[in-house]
Amino acid sequence: MKKTQRYFFGKESKLKSRKLIQQVFTEGKAFSVFPLKVVWLPHNPSQHLQVGVSVSSRFFKKAVDRNSIKRLIREAYRLNKNHLEASLIQHDKHLSFFIIYNAKEALDFAVINECCKKIINRLIKETNGAH
RNA sequence: UCUAUCAGCCGGCUAUCGCUUCAUUCAAUUGAAGAGGAAAGUCCGGACAGCAAAGAGCAACACACCGGUUAACGACCGGCUUCUUUGAGCAGUCAGAGAAAGAGAAAGUGCCACAGAAAAUAACUGCCUCAAUUUAUUGGGGUGAGGGUGAAAAUGUGAGGUAAGAGCUCACGGUAGUGGUUAGUAAUAAUCAUUAUGGGUAAACCUUGUGUGCUGUAAUGUCACGUAAAUCAAUGUUUGAGGGCGGCUCGUCCGAAUCAGAUUUAUCUGAUGCAUUGAAGGGUAGGCAGCAAGAUUGUGCCAGUAAUGGUACAGCCAGAUAAAUGAUGGCCGCUGUUAUGGCAACAUAAUGGUUACAGAAUCCGGCUUAUGGCUGAUAGUUUUU
């Protein structure tokens, strides 16, 4: 079990409910690690962890570019999220957050991956430090 | 060699970590399938759904040579006419290529800057004539030939005619209408007779003909939640109150049902009802269907000039919803550049790329726009023989 660590990112761990997204944006806290911005809220009724990804159509007009950036972010998140999930289950916390791509140009996978690691570490600190 | 047009294709296998749907399994798992020619723009046309039912006129909008294709279209195919351009020819004309929002300006209204006498009634100048007198001017009449400006100037040339002139008359033409004949399904063409001589603009208003109801899958249905039109109170009213005919008008249509009582047994009365005000209370946006077998895809044959249609066989081929088809590698294939060898084809090595435009969102038929590389065909061009 430990030797083959899985990196699932299925339907259950995506933030889909329109109501919850509204709540996250109105009540949640935000910080940003360039080029990503995170809005998070320590609340989720169904799962321990749910996440959503968004790219503004103001910066990227073509649907192809938006989709490819979202795929990159999701890939980076998928590879790094296991620490966060474990910590949440350990402390029995619930979290839902949203990642927004904030740059005007498309960046490499390596940059986004580094950025994602920072975000995960900070989220672990925030959720544990609150209580 | 280059350019243009048309048609076709865009890699294959595999490793690790993953995504969506379906099937399977108690479950873990396992298996199968998974983006384009434009999926785009939303410019047209349909299918499908709702608006309970449902006239006439007007408005609004669209279209406009003829025939065909199609479920339908403003799309497509074929033809006609006009125009542009190239070539040939003395010329009439012929041939090739391309374009056309191509009904009506001879129903009416408007507009045509600047320039020009004048932009369509006419006037000015001029020409001719008569009268007067200051004998080179004025006034009356006739005329629409001359005025060289403009994008456009009152049908062109020649002759007759007249005081001067004028399609005023004649001949040959041009243009337009009407009526015949011939060819053609038709537009139209050729020809004959006759009438007229009226500039442009309808992508100005408009007229004629034809057609169109509106809204759109966030439609719509259904399940859950549960409220609205439900509850409570007060007041008023109780048969012609109100409502419909899709945007407007006309004319017209509906005007119900249930219960109780009374009787004239099809009427009356009352209530449910309707309107207004107040109180209390309340706020969802989730699931499923629509939604994946169809004007379907591929191949062959037949009909047709073609668009397209018919038929036989085979196939089932995305279905998400903050929205799947991805990330990192390897090998083969393809290909660019450089170096070496070779007359050349090519071979070897190094290095790089594997792409452009672009991501389904109810589904189809077109149009438009964005697009790199390769292959084939056709046309033109350059060089060599």
Place this chain on the structure above:
RNA sequence: GGCCUUGUAGUACAAUGGAUAGUACUGGAGUUUCCGAAGCUCUCAAUUCAGGUUCGAUUCCUGACAAGGCCA
């Protein structure tokens, strides 16, 4: 996904199909002042793009591009 609206100087607006596209603010230069501000004078700067109709398009028509709005 669907349905609409609008494109004019740097900004906000105007224009009957007809001289060189106008007004205000802004920018630049000059004048005034000991120096500034304000004022005055002069000046730069635009019809989103491509076709078409017309003798002639900001205007009319078609297509593209861009910006903005709405849906229960």
